[in-house]
Amino acid sequence: MDFLMSGLAACGACLFTNPLEVVKTRMQLQGELQAPGTYQRHYRNVFHAFITIGRVDGLAALQKGLAPALLYQFLMNGIRLGTYGLAEAGGYLHTAEGTLSPVRSAAAGALAGVMGAYLGSPIYMIFPPQSWKVALAAAMVSGIAVVLAMTPFDVVSTRLYNQPTDAQGKGLMYRGLLDALLQTARTEGIFGMYKGLGASYFRLGPHTILSLFFWDQLRMLYYTYTK
Template identity: 30%
Template sequence: MIRFKVILIHSIKTTLIFRLGIYQQADNQGFLRDEKNNTKFTNSLVMGAFAGMVGAFFGSPLQLVKTQLMSYSSEKIAVGTQHAHTGMTYAMSKIYKKNGLGGLWRGAHGMMLRNSIGSATQIASYAVCKEWMDDNDMFQQSKYLSAFVASNIGAVVKTISLTPMDVIMTRLYNQAVDVNGQGLLYSGIVDCAKKITKTEGLLAFYKGMGPSYLRQAPHTVLLLVFWDMLKDVQKSFEEKA
């Protein structure tokens, strides 16, 4: 359990460092704002997608191991491929020995597409909603109330757009592979989507959407509200300097 938590924390940290760092640098350079300093929705969407894709690439090996460890269970109740990893180090070593360095990035394309969609919709919807609320004096009773409301809207948008990719990503990561490191069930994102649609129907892409929202909402709210607070702290330091 402790090992799984460590992997999860490192996976989240790796993704967030790249994602928010790249997006914030683009904002600092003025790429995301117009002459009135309002967020350009399209630019925010594109940069959010790019930042999410880069973060996903670097965090993919940890996500792969986390998914396989989560799927491991007793043989009596086992569902899906069982990789029998005993921990993070063992898993990464086993994957590397069997499929080489590239094996650690198996399914990364699914993760990159997934995170680009999630990052773009989450950040762009948050930024535009918060600015609209602030410009129209909505939820101004507290300094960060508009950020709280806007981040909840961002969580809803992200969950709706992200759940299909979560389903695909999980199946790509957890499938068994042959000696060449190729998936035995799905050859890629499109193949996986086709097979799910054919055998389970379109609603299968939204399996677990309720729990997904309950996971995304706290994450999105805490992430974006604290991000807003940290930007205010940085601004105050710069004004005093």
């Protein structure tokens, strides 16, 4: 049940934050492998991109890819939050004196995150009740560092996934992750590695808050009506 509630909580957050994922993807693909200043910028920033996509392509375009995104969130965060919840319920996060151990909590969160990301990644390729407050504070503090560190890999992952190919798999622009990183850095410079940075960070905060809030509320309801 912990995994189900965690997955549903992540899906609830995804409904609100998926438009920012669409904006981020559009910005990351803009001017792909073109030197700065040599192409027309359709999206100047995250807010301009949001408005432009909604005006030109329609509001429904802001929810493109919602179905695989929901499945991905259900699996990844369902496993991540569910595993953390089981560790918490089993008392593994507390010391012998009954106090919450930051080291154990961090270790459990890291292990749960790795498991969720690993088991949920194939979907991406095909396209106590108050404890969440501690996790939320940690997530918000580390959010900037996480986004700065992961954005270059997010950019090239988006491009690898969206690169055109023929039926025989020929004509690929990139031979792999490292080749995509090198080509992007060589042609677009350091700023090309951070396209969509604003959308990534604006999505991280609301998604983290909503996921943990919905998770907390679902657990409270479940434990209230099952006791």
